[in-house]
Amino acid sequence: MAADASGAQVLAGTADIVQVARARRRVDWSGRLAHAILIVSVAVIAFPLYYALVISTQTLDQVMSLPPRLLPSTNAVHNYIDAWTRVGMGRLLLNSAIVALAVALGKIVISLLSAFAIAYFNFRGKQFVFWMIFVTLMLPIPVRIVSTYQVISVLGWVDTYWGLTVPLMASATGTFLFRQFFLTIPDSLAEAAQLDGAGPMRFLWSILLPLSRANIAALFVILFVYGWNEYLWPLMVTNSPNMRTAVIGIDSLVPRTSQLPEWNVTMAAAVMTLLPPVAVIVVMQRWFVRGLIETEK
Amino acid sequence: MKRTVFRNRWLPYALVAPQVAITLVFFFWPAFDSLRLSLYRASPFGDRLIFIGLRNFERLASEAAYFRSVATSFVFSFCVTVVGLALALLLASLANAKIRGLTAYRSLLLWPYGIAPAIAGIVWLFIFHPSFGILPWLLSFVTTYQFNWFLKGWVAMVLIIVAAVWKQFGYNLAFYLAGLQAIEKSVLEAASVDGAGPIRRFFAITFPLLSPVTFFLFTLNMTFSFFETFGLIHAVTQGGPGDATSIMVYRAWKDGFDGLQLGFSAAQSVILMIVVITLTAFQFRYAEKKVTY
Numbered sequence: 001m002a003a004d005a006s007g008a009q010v011l012a013g014t015a016d017i018v019q020v021a022r023a024r025r026r027v028d029w030s031g032r033l034a035h036a037i038l039i040v041s042v043a044v045i046a047f048p049l050y051y052a053l054v055i056s057t058q059t060l061d062q063v064m065s066l067p068p069r070l071l072p073s074t075n076a077v078h079n080y081i082d083a084w085t086r087v088g089m090g091r092l093l094l095n096s097a098i099v100a101l102a103v104a105l106g107k108i109v110i111s112l113l114s115a116f117a118i119a120y121f122n123f124r125g126k127q128f129v130f131w132m133i134f135v136t137l138m139l140p141i142p143v144r145i146v147s148t149y150q151v152i153s154v155l156g157w158v159d160t161y162w163g164l165t166v167p168l169m170a171s172a173t174g175t176f177l178f179r180q181f182f183l184t185i186p187d188s189l190a191e192a193a194q195l196d197g198a199g200p201m202r203f204l205w206s207i208l209l210p211l212s213r214a215n216i217a218a219l220f221v222i223l224f225v226y227g228w229n230e231y232l233w234p235l236m237v238t239n240s241p242n243m244r245t246a247v248i249g250i251d252s253l254v255p256r257t258s259q260l261p262e263w264n265v266t267m268a269a270a271v272m273t274l275l276p277p278v279a280v281i282v283v284m285q286r287w288f289v290r291g292l293i294e295t296e297k
Numbered sequence: 298m299k300r301t302v303f304r305n306r307w308l309p310y311a312l313v314a315p316q317v318a319i320t321l322v323f324f325f326w327p328a329f330d331s332l333r334l335s336l337y338r339a340s341p342f343g344d345r346l347i348f349i350g351l352r353n354f355e356r357l358a359s360e361a362a363y364f365r366s367v368a369t370s371f372v373f374s375f376c377v378t379v380v381g382l383a384l385a386l387l388l389a390s391l392a393n394a395k396i397r398g399l400t401a402y403r404s405l406l407l408w409p410y411g412i413a414p415a416i417a418g419i420v421w422l423f424i425f426h427p428s429f430g431i432l433p434w435l436l437s438f439v440t441t442y443q444f445n446w447f448l449k450g451w452v453a454m455v456l457i458i459v460a461a462v463w464k465q466f467g468y469n470l471a472f473y474l475a476g477l478q479a480i481e482k483s484v485l486e487a488a489s490v491d492g493a494g495p496i497r498r499f500f501a502i503t504f505p506l507l508s509p510v511t512f513f514l515f516t517l518n519m520t521f522s523f524f525e526t527f528g529l530i531h532a533v534t535q536g537g538p539g540d541a542t543s544i545m546v547y548r549a550w551k552d553g554f555d556g557l558q559l560g561f562s563a564a565q566s567v568i569l570m571i572v573v574i575t576l577t578a579f580q581f582r583y584a585e586k587k588v589t590y
Binding site: 030031033034035037038041042045046048049051052055063064066067068070109110111113114116117118120121122123126129132133135136137138139140142143144145146147148149150151166167169170175190194199200201203225228229231232235236247248250251254257261263266267270273274277278280281282285288289292 | 303305309310315320326327392396403405409414415416419424524527531549567574
């Protein structure tokens with residue numbers, strides 16, 4: 001028996017060694033394959049942006065040359081200045097920044113408050129409020145195109161920052177995210193706060209808010225990108241070129257069939273428009289990944 | 298439910314007030330107004346509304362162009378979702394190994410999430426450009442077929458599908474990679490010992506175990522391609538050539554804002570509302586229930 005057992009152990013041991021050795025060899029190969037595939041994927045994903053950047057540095061002749069030039073040229077400053085002045089890029093980017101920041105911060109504040117109310121209070125009509133917030137999930141902008149415009153014009157909010165931002169500040173995602181998070185916070189914290197004589201607002205400000213920092217950062221990245229890139233809404237509620245945001249404002253720079261194909265200028269404008277949200281994602285990488293997972297729950 | 302609750306008569310109402318106000322004014326009011334408007338049409342001078350019952354819906358049901366737009370929407374969304382997910386899953390399974398630098402790869406994959414669909418479309422529009430684009434130029438070595446999306450509807454469709462898939466691709470890949478890393482290696486090893494080959498292992502074990510990720514990405518990509526690609530269409534193809542890329546959201550906007558057919562556009566909004574409700578119901582029916590009342 002004892003011999004059998006030890007024999008089995010030895011066998012198992014050798015099996016382990018064989019397996020480890022085999023695994024090592026296999027890991028090496030599959031590891032190389034993995035690196036190769038990921039590097040190719042990254043390159044393929046990066047190519048369009050690289051191409052856009054390269055085109056934005058070329059002269060019109062180079063843009064039109066065949067075979068296409070894949071190397072940067074020297075006309076960058078000229079193209080970027082051209083794009084900047086032709087559509088009033090400064091104003092467009094400012095509008096985009098205002099919209100993105102206002103929507104992100106407004107939404108965070110509004111959903112923090114309502115999530116706090118729902119998680120920490122019992123009040124008449126709570127179920128109804130919760131249900132109402134939930135239903136907004138089913139009413140994205142495209143399902144209320146004409147009527148929303150009418151509401152905005154009744155309020156006199158066409159071509160205003162109010163019209164561009166306030167209607168985008170309510171949504172279920174933020175409220176659900178914070179509510180879910182509040183439910184994981186031990187009750188003892190609120191009890192202790194109450195014993196110490198802290199009121200609800202004090203508790204929200206001094207305890208919940210610091211605890212929610214990571215969630216707030218995560219939501220901020222997602223919402224900033226959302227606000228910056230929203231297209232249909234600003235297209236509907238603005239008429240004056242002064243109030244347009246960058247994503248819709250640069251549309252006039254896209255050469256149509258009969259126009260001079262100044263794609264170098266178009267690409268310069270496109271690069272300026274896409275850089276801020278991409279930069280926010282890259283800089284706030286850690287929270288962004290967290291936000292992606294949390295907001296879709 | 299929390300046991301500890303604060304007691305206050307008016308504070309909770311004050312706290313939910315901003316959210317409730319915005320929801321009522323900018324979600325419920327326009328939604329009900331869409332329902333109401335869908336039963337009217339604007340008079341020739343646009344000064345008053347004439348009640349016409351379900352005539353707008355009858356018109357939609359009898360219009361071939363509307364059916365084309367519905368078909369276009371579904372073909373587009375389905376292609377973006379299925380092509381995008383299949384490609385991401387294939388590459389993720391091939392790249393599923395314990396390697397160093399996964400976080401770095403994730404960063405390099407995720408940044409296109411920040412690019413607006415419209416901007417992605419503009420960049421791809423140039424890549425597809427019939428005269429100067431690199432793609433038709435490369436294809437001209439293989440075939441004499443003219444890949445001119447200005448003239449050929451299906452090329453325009455491929456263009457917007459590629460742009461949308463590109464924008465979502467890194468995101469899908471990153472989620473699949475994370476999902477694959479979470480699968481217990483011992484299960485796959487056991488199957489391997491039992492003689493299951495890599496393809497068998499993939500379909501018998503990996504794919505079923507990944508189904509929550511697939512489900513999550515499926516709904517997300519469907520919603521994205523159906524409702525968030527308006528900018529892509531508007532900036533790149535404007536529904537054309539003809540109405541080859543005129544998806545439902547684009548049509549509803551065009552009929553409402555360009556054509557000023559308010560009631561007709563509202564009726565299309567109502568149909569879109571039904572699509573969203575179906576998608577949401579699907580999501581909550583098949584996903585584990587994540588929202589508790």
